[in-house]
Amino acid sequence: MEYRLLAEIFSKIESTTKRTAMTNFLSELLGKTPPDLIDKVVYLVQGKLYPDFLGIEIGMAEKLVIRAVSLATGLSAREIEEDLSRTGDIGDTAYEELRKAKPEIKKPLTVSDVYTALDRIAKTAGPGSIEVKINMLAQLIKRAIPLEAKYIARTVTKKLRLGVADMTILDALAIVYGGGRQSRPAVERAYNVTSDLGAVAQAIARGGVEAVKKFKVTVGKPIRPMLAERLRSPAEILAKTGGECVAEYKYDGERVQIHKQGNEVMLFSRRIENITNQYPDVVQLVQNTITADSAIIEGEIVAFDPETNEMRPFQELMRRRRKYG
Numbered sequence: 001m002e003y004r005l006l007a008e009i010f011s012k013i014e015s016t017t018k019r020t021a022m023t024n025f026l027s028e029l030l031g032k033t034p035p036d037l038i039d040k041v042v043y044l045v046q047g048k049l050y051p052d053f054l055g056i057e058i059g060m061a062e063k064l065v066i067r068a069v070s071l072a073t074g075l076s077a078r079e080i081e082e083d084l085s086r087t088g089d090i091g092d093t094a095y096e097e098l099r100k101a102k103p104e105i106k107k108p109l110t111v112s113d114v115y116t117a118l119d120r121i122a123k124t125a126g127p128g129s130i131e132v133k134i135n136m137l138a139q140l141i142k143r144a145i146p147l148e149a150k151y152i153a154r155t156v157t158k159k160l161r162l163g164v165a166d167m168t169i170l171d172a173l174a175i176v177y178g179g180g181r182q183s184r185p186a187v188e189r190a191y192n193v194t195s196d197l198g199a200v201a202q203a204i205a206r207g208g209v210e211a212v213k214k215f216k217v218t219v220g221k222p223i224r225p226m227l228a229e230r231l232r233s234p235a236e237i238l239a240k241t242g243g244e245c246v247a248e249y250k251y252d253g254e255r256v257q258i259h260k261q262g263n264e265v266m267l268f269s270r271r272i273e274n275i276t277n278q279y280p281d282v283v284q285l286v287q288n289t290i291t292a293d294s295a296i297i298e299g300e301i302v303a304f305d306p307e308t309n310e311m312r313p314f315q316e317l318m319r320r321r322r323k324y325g
Contacts, residue, residue, distance in 0.1 A: 002108045002111070003108075003111050003148055004147070006111060007147045007151050008147065010151050019165075026168065030201070030205075031176050041111060042169060042198045044115065045169060046164075051194075053222050053268055056123065058121055060157060064134055066081060068138040069141060073097045075097055083097065089161075106144075114140065118156065121137060137152075141153070166191070174187045177205050178209040183209040186212055187209070190215040193224075219259045225257065251302050253302035253314060254275075255300055256279075257298050258296070258298070262294075265283045267283065278320055303320075
């Protein structure tokens with residue numbers, strides 16, 4: 001499957017703000033995607049390579065992408081920087097720079113080519129890794145046509161800007177592989193209990209809606225949290241809930257979902273990010289106090305002063321993030 005198809009669909013999606021049109025474009029793309037690639041295609045539509053909870057990101061700074069485009073095109077970094085200041089978009093800049101370059105006959109880039117290259121870039125670490133990343137990206141861009149380069153540059157800088165919500169991807173999966181919108185609740189439930197759109201896509205592409213109905217809550221895969229909706233006053237809340245509601249104290253901390261399997265403990269934030277390394281004391285507390293071999297627990301992490309027996313402000317946790325993040 002050629003990456004050019006993704007780039008062309010991305011361009012169509014970018015041209016509209018209507019959810020129905022986006023769903024139709026995504027349905028077109030997913031309908032042309034082989035089942036063995038569909039997880040990767042869905043991640044690329046999301047502008048990532050893996051589900052968030054695995055914590056594997058590309059995240060190259062624009063200045064590094066400028067250097068890669070310079071290597072790929074032979075243009076100076078200064079010229080590319082000037083074009084970027086004019087366009088305001090690294091993808092549009094990469095597109096324009098490749099259009100300036102001398103035309104070459106290129107072997108088509110496949111989705112696997114692009115995904116594999118981006119995966120290597122994301123996982124490259126250690127001394128000298130910055131230069132290695134730049135060179136790998138330059139080689140990929142050199143093989144790309146201008147439209148492909150546009151979305152590759154945006155993907156590596158985490159600025160894909162398609163405006164596609166996860167719910168829109170679920171709509172398209174239900175239409176293409178689930179027999180229609182009636183399968184939408186089952187598809188969304190599978191996503192809710194796995195937080196992994198790629199896994200859901202691959203399951204429904206291979207086994208239809210019955211496959212996603214088999215998805216279960218699993219330790220190690222965070223459950224998507226139900227987030228509160230803000231209203232302006234208690235009166236509005238009561239009106240929305242039929243005149244009755246239950247309220248509880250709101251702790252000024254960080255929501256956490258704790259997964260425990262044996263002695264292994266994982267902590268996930270409300271945004272499904274793995275924050276285990278930021279709270280080693282919470283991990284130790286769970287290991288020492290939770291006797292169940294397998295458990296999923298939801299709670300709130302708050303800063304606490306044992307001398308005054310009072311909770312500390314939320315900002316204390318942010319300092320912890322900077323220390324351990």
